Amino acid sequence: MAGESSGLLADRGADVAAGIDAAFDRLLAVPDDARARLYEAMRHAAIGGGKRLRPLLVQATCDLFNISRESALRVGLAVECIHVYSLVHDDLPAMDDDDLRRGKATVHIAFDEATAILAGDCLHDLAFEILSDETAHPDPFVRIELVRALALSSGPAGMAGGQMMDLEAENARFDLATVTRLQNLKTGALIAFCVEAAAIMARLPHEARTGLHGYARDIGLAFQIADDLLDVEGDAALAGKALGKDAAAGKETFVSLLGVDRAREQAHMLVDQAKAHLHGYGAEADLLRAIADYIVERDR
Numbered sequence: 001m002a003g004e005s006s007g008l009l010a011d012r013g014a015d016v017a018a019g020i021d022a023a024f025d026r027l028l029a030v031p032d033d034a035r036a037r038l039y040e041a042m043r044h045a046a047i048g049g050g051k052r053l054r055p056l057l058v059q060a061t062c063d064l065f066n067i068s069r070e071s072a073l074r075v076g077l078a079v080e081c082i083h084v085y086s087l088v089h090d091d092l093p094a095m096d097d098d099d100l101r102r103g104k105a106t107v108h109i110a111f112d113e114a115t116a117i118l119a120g121d122c123l124h125d126l127a128f129e130i131l132s133d134e135t136a137h138p139d140p141f142v143r144i145e146l147v148r149a150l151a152l153s154s155g156p157a158g159m160a161g162g163q164m165m166d167l168e169a170e171n172a173r174f175d176l177a178t179v180t181r182l183q184n185l186k187t188g189a190l191i192a193f194c195v196e197a198a199a200i201m202a203r204l205p206h207e208a209r210t211g212l213h214g215y216a217r218d219i220g221l222a223f224q225i226a227d228d229l230l231d232v233e234g235d236a237a238l239a240g241k242a243l244g245k246d247a248a249a250g251k252e253t254f255v256s257l258l259g260v261d262r263a264r265e266q267a268h269m270l271v272d273q274a275k276a277h278l279h280g281y282g283a284e285a286d287l288l289r290a291i292a293d294y295i296v297e298r299d300r
Contacts, residue, residue, distance in 0.1 A: 192216040
């Protein structure tokens with residue numbers, strides 16, 4: 001069963017990754033004018049590398065409701081635009097000051113800081129251009145709900161708010177509840193959108209979304225605990241980025257607060273809990289279950 005699960009994840013993951021890369025290649029064709037460097041920087045950030053976990057989550061949740069592959073891909077592409085923009089900005093000297101991302105030079109190193117800022121800005125804008133287009137969903141009311149949900153997940157009540165808390169973590173001692181809140185915003189909000197997006201496209205009543213919300217919340221926290229464990233125990237070559245930076249900056253993490261063994265136990269418990277939230281679904285949720293397992297078993 002585990003082999004079937006990992007095979008499903010590998011096959012569908014490769015399919016989604018190829019679709020995302022092909023879509024970025026089409027959207028970011030380099031123009032023959034003075035904007036060329038900007039497009040090249042966006043392509044450097046967006047094409048190739050990365051787990052494409054968020055678009056895969058969109059696709060996996062869309063499987064539950066027979067939503068078209070084209071709609072799932074477009075929404076997954078929008079999420080990936082937000083994710084990639086956040087990485088470009090996080091890597092800047094004013095933020096995390098990283099030289100390596102996904103195994104290659106970060107955008108501000110490969111190009112320059114000004115170009116990296118503009119590339120991130122444009123990827124952010126592209127996300128909402130994609131969602132507002134009718135190829136994302138034929139119903140304009142669904143499209144505006146998707147736009148609003150992604151905006152909420154990305155802004156001060158979501159990812160950007162969590163990033164601000166992360167910056168403050170260098171100057172404060174955060175307890176477990178605060179670290180959990182930080183990660184629910186910084187990492188969990190965008191993961192939650194990936195699951196919520198399918199429910200929006202399926203026009204699922206809000207009272208019918210409880211299990212999906214629970215699944216998203218639990219895998220979001222499990223993902224971050226696994227990241228914290230990799231930061232301590234992982235291989236930088238496999239990760240494609242520098243490790244150990246949180247400890248060097250004096251930030252509290254799940255691992256620093258719980259210890260390695262307890263943090264790993266907590267991550268596995270969250271994955272089991274996430275899969276339990278899917279009890280009302282059958283084989284159509286197998287990819288979601290496989291993603292939950294992968295989150296704590298990955299090496300990058």
